Amino acid sequence: MLNDQVQKEIRGELEHYPTPRAGCIEALKIVQNHERWVSDTALQEVADLIGIPAAELEGVATFYNLIYRQPVGKHVILLCDSVSCWLTGCGKIRAGIKQRLNIDFGQTTADDRFTLLPMACLGNCDHAPSMMVGEVLHQDLTPESLDQILEGVD
């Protein structure tokens, strides 16, 4: 159940939009900021707050791939899985993550710290291979820089 603070933030956010429906992605992001992901229950409650059918909001949430509909770890790693990164060695980065964290795409570490997800082009092709850890973009990745990056995450 969405707590009072989350409901308050959502209501405040929706005031910035011409219609509540227009703010639905931001509303889902607020839930995600608090809960890490958007459960079915939370989605229904957001739909009720906005005044749209849950099925319609589900369509938005599913289309927008930065809304997580399944539990994720504390830090989500979005590893680019597109052409420029393929050509510059993202396979080695994926292998390095697998070796270091023992997870592959779609998986979360046993300690719930990291989830690894594939991402179609991060728009950083001139510095491929690239990935995001949370909100931070990391580029020109090498197996060595990967180790440094992961060690630096709290």
Ligand code: FES
């Ligand atoms: S293909 Fe990886 S950032 Fe564009």
